Amino acid sequence: MDIWNWTRRGALAASAAALLAGAATLGAAPAIAQTPPGVLIVGQIAEPKSLDPAAVTAVNDFRILVNLYEGLVQYSPGTLEVAPALATDWTISDDGTVYTFTLRDGVTFHDGTPFNAEAVKFNFDRMLDESHPFHDTGPFPLAFFFSAVETVEAVDELTVKFTLSEPYAPFLSNLAYPTGLIVSPSAVEASGADFGRAPVGTGPFKFAEWRSNEAVVIERNPDYWGDPAGTEAVVFRPITDANTRVAEMLAGGIDLMVEVPPVALSQFQGDDFTLAEQAGPHLWFLILNAKEGPFADKRVRQAANYAINKEALVNDVLEGTAEVAAGPTPPAFAWAHDEELEPYPYDPEKAKELLAEAGAEGATLTFYVTEGGSGMLDPVPMGTAIQADLAAVGFDVKIETYEWNTFLGEVNPGLEGKADMAEMAWMTNDPDTLPFLALRTDAWPDEGGFNSGYYSNPEVDALLEKARVSTDQAERADLYRQMQRIVQDDAPWVFVANWKQNAVTSSRVENFALEPSFLLMLKDVAKN
Amino acid sequence: MAGYILKRLLSAIPVMLGITVIVFLIMAMIPGDPATAILGSYATPENVEKLNRDLGLDKPLVQRYFIWLGNMLTGDFGRSFSLNRPVLDEIAERFSATLILAGTAFVLCSILGILAGAISAARQYSLADKAITFVVLIGISVPSFFLGMMMILLFAVNLRWLPVSGMYAIYGGGDLPDLIAHLAMPALALAAVATGVIARLSRSAMLEVLRQDYIRTARAKGVPERRVVYGHALRAAMVSVIPVLGIQAGFVLSGAVYIEMVFQWPGVGRMLVDAILKRDILLVQGGVVFVSACYVLFNIAVDVAQSLLDPRIRT
Numbered sequence: 001m002d003i004w005n006w007t008r009r010g011a012l013a014a015s016a017a018a019l020l021a022g023a024a025t026l027g028a029a030p031a032i033a034q035t036p037p038g039v040l041i042v043g044q045i046a047e048p049k050s051l052d053p054a055a056v057t058a059v060n061d062f063r064i065l066v067n068l069y070e071g072l073v074q075y076s077p078g079t080l081e082v083a084p085a086l087a088t089d090w091t092i093s094d095d096g097t098v099y100t101f102t103l104r105d106g107v108t109f110h111d112g113t114p115f116n117a118e119a120v121k122f123n124f125d126r127m128l129d130e131s132h133p134f135h136d137t138g139p140f141p142l143a144f145f146f147s148a149v150e151t152v153e154a155v156d157e158l159t160v161k162f163t164l165s166e167p168y169a170p171f172l173s174n175l176a177y178p179t180g181l182i183v184s185p186s187a188v189e190a191s192g193a194d195f196g197r198a199p200v201g202t203g204p205f206k207f208a209e210w211r212s213n214e215a216v217v218i219e220r221n222p223d224y225w226g227d228p229a230g231t232e233a234v235v236f237r238p239i240t241d242a243n244t245r246v247a248e249m250l251a252g253g254i255d256l257m258v259e260v261p262p263v264a265l266s267q268f269q270g271d272d273f274t275l276a277e278q279a280g281p282h283l284w285f286l287i288l289n290a291k292e293g294p295f296a297d298k299r300v301r302q303a304a305n306y307a308i309n310k311e312a313l314v315n316d317v318l319e320g321t322a323e324v325a326a327g328p329t330p331p332a333f334a335w336a337h338d339e340e341l342e343p344y345p346y347d348p349e350k351a352k353e354l355l356a357e358a359g360a361e362g363a364t365l366t367f368y369v370t371e372g373g374s375g376m377l378d379p380v381p382m383g384t385a386i387q388a389d390l391a392a393v394g395f396d397v398k399i400e401t402y403e404w405n406t407f408l409g410e411v412n413p414g415l416e417g418k419a420d421m422a423e424m425a426w427m428t429n430d431p432d433t434l435p436f437l438a439l440r441t442d443a444w445p446d447e448g449g450f451n452s453g454y455y456s457n458p459e460v461d462a463l464l465e466k467a468r469v470s471t472d473q474a475e476r477a478d479l480y481r482q483m484q485r486i487v488q489d490d491a492p493w494v495f496v497a498n499w500k501q502n503a504v505t506s507s508r509v510e511n512f513a514l515e516p517s518f519l520l521m522l523k524d525v526a527k528n
Numbered sequence: 529m530a531g532y533i534l535k536r537l538l539s540a541i542p543v544m545l546g547i548t549v550i551v552f553l554i555m556a557m558i559p560g561d562p563a564t565a566i567l568g569s570y571a572t573p574e575n576v577e578k579l580n581r582d583l584g585l586d587k588p589l590v591q592r593y594f595i596w597l598g599n600m601l602t603g604d605f606g607r608s609f610s611l612n613r614p615v616l617d618e619i620a621e622r623f624s625a626t627l628i629l630a631g632t633a634f635v636l637c638s639i640l641g642i643l644a645g646a647i648s649a650a651r652q653y654s655l656a657d658k659a660i661t662f663v664v665l666i667g668i669s670v671p672s673f674f675l676g677m678m679m680i681l682l683f684a685v686n687l688r689w690l691p692v693s694g695m696y697a698i699y700g701g702g703d704l705p706d707l708i709a710h711l712a713m714p715a716l717a718l719a720a721v722a723t724g725v726i727a728r729l730s731r732s733a734m735l736e737v738l739r740q741d742y743i744r745t746a747r748a749k750g751v752p753e754r755r756v757v758y759g760h761a762l763r764a765a766m767v768s769v770i771p772v773l774g775i776q777a778g779f780v781l782s783g784a785v786y787i788e789m790v791f792q793w794p795g796v797g798r799m800l801v802d803a804i805l806k807r808d809i810l811l812v813q814g815g816v817v818f819v820s821a822c823y824v825l826f827n828i829a830v831d832v833a834q835s836l837l838d839p840r841i842r843t
Binding site: 035036039041046047049050055057138139141142144196197212213214215235237238239240241243244247248250251252253403404405406408409410412413437445448449450 | 558559560561563564565566567570571572573574575579582583610611612613618621622677680681684685688691692693694695696698699789790791792794798799802805807
């Protein structure tokens with residue numbers, strides 16, 4: 001009896017299976033055909049929360065937003081310096097509390113309504129004024145970026161005046177951050193809480209469609225005030241699994257992929273793909289508990305900086321996707337970073353000497369490690385490699401691993417009584433942010449800051465306070481450089497790495513570049 | 529019969545209430561809160577407190593539970609923090625995707641499993657039996673997510689026969705062939721383990737039946753072997769296979785979580801994983817309650833079907 005020919009039922013089942021397989025191959029042809037020219041398909045790491053710039057916090061969402069909207073100012077391409085966007089010009093009062101912007105003439109939102117001073121006022125009032133009729137379209141988690149703003153005043157059609165309660169130097173770079181992107185007031189009035197799913201801005205692309213968990217589609221804005229976008233449309237696909245994202249890129253299902261896992265980089269060599277890299281305003285560091293235990297002694301903190309082989313971490317664990325960090329300010333803040341600062345060299349002998357001097361040989365350390373999280377790179381392999389380096393100079397390091405949200409819940413309230421060191425990473429938009437929130441004495445956790453290691457140096461406090469109220473960029477830069485030298489020597493942290501953001505594009509994509517801001521500017525990108 | 533069904537439905541009410549309490553307590557107990565997840569690096573105690581207040585999470589636990597339960601009974605599952613849309617809309621959309629995937633996998637594993645088991649048993653120790661047993665053991669042993677990844681590498685990346693992930697093509701798709709192309713790999717990967725289990729079970733059930741006297745009688749009176757095996761024996765063996773199909777349906781539904789991650793299928797499993805990582809309390813709670821309700825109803829349906837087949841069960 002032939003095995004494939006024993007019953008009618010069997011034959012039926014077999015033919016059904018064959019039909020299924022046949023249909024699958026048939027369907028495969030259109031499904032995996034090349035992506036159309038002029039349409040850029042971007043592999044994102046997650047579904048966006050909302051397309052309302054005031055309501056979101058994730059870089060993943062910002063990557064879409066900066067193509068739909070524009071702010072008063074922007075980061076000029078390739079830098080973190082503030083340049084004109086919807087505002088053509090601005091003046092700052094001598095005391096640093098009044099900012100007056102001249103707006104670009106003839107700009108309209110995608111819904112046809114004009115962009116003017118009233119629209120700007122509406123945007124900031126919506127975020128900051130709890131009695132504003134559309135404040136309930138929030139919550140607005142990053143509204144505190146503008147908490148210094150006291151009033152916004154539409155002086156005339158194209159002039160808008162911000163009055164701050166105190167001088168606040170990062171104000172301009174906060175305006176350039178996606179939280180400062182300008183939305184259409186009439187669209188907010190029309191959509192209310194659903195504005196995040198029907199976004200209207202002034203950018204080079206306008207919103208077309210959002211298919212939940214499949215794609216966000218944006219199209220070229222034909223009425224854009226500047227040069228028109230290089231592609232007809234951009235499709236953002238959320239692909240949360242990194243392996244699947246890599247497979248989609250290899251199979252041609254997407255044209256551009258961000259955040260390529262280090263281990264997958266080798267698969268994108270050759271002519272079919274182009275790898276883009278860009279160091280960003282990111283710092284990966286270890287918080288050291290300077291209040292109690294061995295790290296209360298500056299020499300032991302310095303010893304930890306000498307003992308950890310950062311070159312090896314960056315090259316072997318992170319496969320070259322980061323650079324060794326020197327001091328607390330990432331080099332991406334070119335204007336404020338001290339070029340002369342050198343990273344602590346890898347010198348286990350020097351570390352042992354310092355430990356002997358401090359009498360801290362063989363100290364036991366508790367080390368908080370996280371499993372993953374925003375900007376944390378490869379925290380578990382990094383943690384184990386660091387443990388091994390510290391063991392080599394005589395420390396006995398116990399690792400405790402936590403899931404990201406739990407980890408933040410343990411670390412942010414401070415390490416006292418719990419741990420000697422913890423992994424941490426920050427990505428910021430202004431050189432002020434990280435040190436101001438995490439190195440000042442007034443930023444200890446009980447004061448509401450992130451100085452979880454209780455570092456305190458009055459000199460650093462004074463420099464940071466002064467830099468924050470200065471409106472002269474050269475003066476600020478000088479103050480930040482002084483701060484970096486002191487902090488580098490005091491070693492409240494182990495300065496480990498500055499992440500280089502990466503992206504892969506297929507050979508059909510042209511004019512693509514990454515920005516130090518980690519935003520994804522797609523206006524000038526073309527696809528064949 | 530109607531009385532039996534009613535009794536089973538009533539007994540489901542305390543089960544569902546228990547589930548709401550458990551999922552609510554788990555979400556309240558796990559460390560980290562939505563505000564910390566949303567704010568990330570900027571989660572100062574002050575910001576966290578303000579955002580939690582905006583999200584309505586500052587009320588006492590018991591009060592929050594009853595507000596949630598009361599709203600849910602009136603059909604309002606609340607609004608997702610992480611997706612900024614009504615929880616019920618999201619679940620409805622996602623659940624239909626999961627049903628397509630899990631339903632296909634279930635049909636596949638039932639047909640393939642029973643067929644493989646029957647062939648194995650009818651020709652015990654033959655080459656076909658050994659080959660099937662070998663393939664079935666691989667199906668049971670290889671984790672489904674690994675199988676899925678290997679399938680992607682072979683069929684999507686190297687051969688380019690099938691799309692890697694998603695449910696429909698981004699451009700030019702949306703029809704049935706497009707859906708089938710996207711469904712083929714995840715459905716097969718999801719069906720693999722259950723197929724193996726069902727095949728093993730059908731084989732032993734068939735072997736048991738084939739040794740019965742009435743089979744010998746059938747053969748003795750000259751019934752063709754094909755009809756003996758696939759007519760008489762298979763039908764009798766089904767009685768012990770059907771309850772296992774019910775259990776496997778549950779496994780297929782839960783296995784869909786990994787498969788949905790690997791193939792980025794927009795189903796309810798992937799939704800729950802994302803929601804847990806983002807501490808999207810209402811979405812997790814709503815999703816779990818919804819899936820549990822389906823599971824409970826499905827179990828009742830299986831029990832009812834079984835009691836129809838075998839009245840002794842109805843006590």
